Amino acid sequence: MDGVSTPQTSVSFLKGHGTENDFVIVPDPDNVIDLPAAAVAKLCDRRAGIGGDGLLHVVRSMAHPEARAMAAEAEWFMDYRNADGSIAEMCGNGIRVFARYLERAGHTEAGDLAVATRGGVKKVHLTKDGEVTVSMGPALLPADGVTVTVDGRSWPARNVNMGNPHAVAFVEDLDHAGDLLSVPPYSPASVYPDGVNVEFVVDRGERHVAMRVHERGSGETRSCGTGACAVAVAAARRDGVDPSVTGVPVTYTVDLPGGRLLITERPDGEIEMTGPVVIVAEGRIEPAFLAATDAGVGTRAETGVA
Numbered sequence: 001m002d003g004v005s006t007p008q009t010s011v012s013f014l015k016g017h018g019t020e021n022d023f024v025i026v027p028d029p030d031n032v033i034d035l036p037a038a039a040v041a042k043l044c045d046r047r048a049g050i051g052g053d054g055l056l057h058v059v060r061s062m063a064h065p066e067a068r069a070m071a072a073e074a075e076w077f078m079d080y081r082n083a084d085g086s087i088a089e090m091c092g093n094g095i096r097v098f099a100r101y102l103e104r105a106g107h108t109e110a111g112d113l114a115v116a117t118r119g120g121v122k123k124v125h126l127t128k129d130g131e132v133t134v135s136m137g138p139a140l141l142p143a144d145g146v147t148v149t150v151d152g153r154s155w156p157a158r159n160v161n162m163g164n165p166h167a168v169a170f171v172e173d174l175d176h177a178g179d180l181l182s183v184p185p186y187s188p189a190s191v192y193p194d195g196v197n198v199e200f201v202v203d204r205g206e207r208h209v210a211m212r213v214h215e216r217g218s219g220e221t222r223s224c225g226t227g228a229c230a231v232a233v234a235a236a237r238r239d240g241v242d243p244s245v246t247g248v249p250v251t252y253t254v255d256l257p258g259g260r261l262l263i264t265e266r267p268d269g270e271i272e273m274t275g276p277v278v279i280v281a282e283g284r285i286e287p288a289f290l291a292a293t294d295a296g297v298g299t300r301a302e303t304g305v306a
Contacts, residue, residue: 015282
């Protein structure tokens with residue numbers, strides 16, 4: 001195990017999902033658990049682990065070096081990992097699940113909450129009926145786009161950044177996206193030097209679209225919150241709608257394989273995403289399982305990680 005020790009006691013976890021975008025939740029308020037990429041990937045493995053599109057490491061902002069500067073604004077930091085163990089800036093469905101976990105654990109109540117992420121501090125509103133709204137911040141629309149090609153078909157894709165990068169392609173049929181197991185080819189590659197989430201979108205009605213997505217580091221997922229936001233913004237611009245010009249908010253209904261999200265863009269540029277969240281189960285990860293991972297899971301005292 002490359003000299004990395006594993007804890008002698010089991011580690012608590014929960015499982016939750018937002019429109020079937022599912023996550024392993026690891027509560028760790030004091031940031032004492034070290035989670036190497038290989039261990040995260042094993043935990044997210046749907047056959048050999050718990051299974052999930054990603055992992056939510058729940059840490060107090062003051063306890064994490066990447067979040068201390070945000071601690072005055074947000075007590076909690078979402079240390080988000082993709083299913084392959086790589087670190088991501090932001091996850092829209094993930095932050096809704098994260099917020100619902102904090103409420104369940106008694107760390108917050110229904111109402112407004114601020115959460116620190118690598119994409120900045122995000123404002124969340126929890127209702128008592130299970131719906132969670134996240135203020136995702138403004139979308140950035142870089143001028144450089146790409147061309148996405150699948151099975152001989154090609155489409156222009158709009159470059160939208162929601163704290164993480166997206167390429168949004170409008171297609172005639174969602175089956176044209178292919179299997180989405182691997183990254184759909186796009187060019188020029190230089191537009192997204194760190195990889196990209198690719199969305200394929202069809203129209204369902206007025207201000208109503210459906211999408212499929214390849215999430216960077218996770219493959220096709222049942223839902224992607226930042227992707228739904230990127231799709232709504234791209235659809236609005238395609239439709240000639242810009243709330244910063246009209247002064248009127250615009251809402252798009254976005255259907256995903258795992259459910260439905262409502263995305264509202266406000267005149268000040270703020271994007272709000274609303275949808276359901278479910279905490280499915282909780283349990284403990286056995287030490288023997290942790291010891292069997294390629295890198296192990298240890299405490300920071302054991303691994304020497306600060």
